[in-house]
Amino acid sequence: MRKCFNCSKELLPETKHIELNDEVYCIDCVEVKPFTEYQFYVSGEWRGDTYDGDNKVVEDYEDEYEVGDDV
Numbered sequence: 001m002r003k004c005f006n007c008s009k010e011l012l013p014e015t016k017h018i019e020l021n022d023e024v025y026c027i028d029c030v031e032v033k034p035f036t037e038y039q040f041y042v043s044g045e046w047r048g049d050t051y052d053g054d055n056k057v058v059e060d061y062e063d064e065y066e067v068g069d070d071v
């Protein structure tokens with residue numbers, strides 16, 4: 001019997017569920033949040049995406065650049 005790894009509720013065939021690290025969960029036990037990735041184009045040319053951890057959008061409040069750092 002296929003059961004939710006968290007609450008042990010049976011997951012019958014044709015039941016929406018979550019597969020997570022080789023374990024199955026009912027949708028009541030898992031909070032699903034959207035995770036947005038971005039792709040970046042410069043002059044129409046693809047230059048990277050946020051799947052690569054080095055690429056990101058730095059929000060203004062995250063920007064720690066100080067004038068004079070790049071002497």
Ligand SMILES: [Zn+2]
Binds near residue numbers: 005007025027
């Ligand atoms: Zn469950």
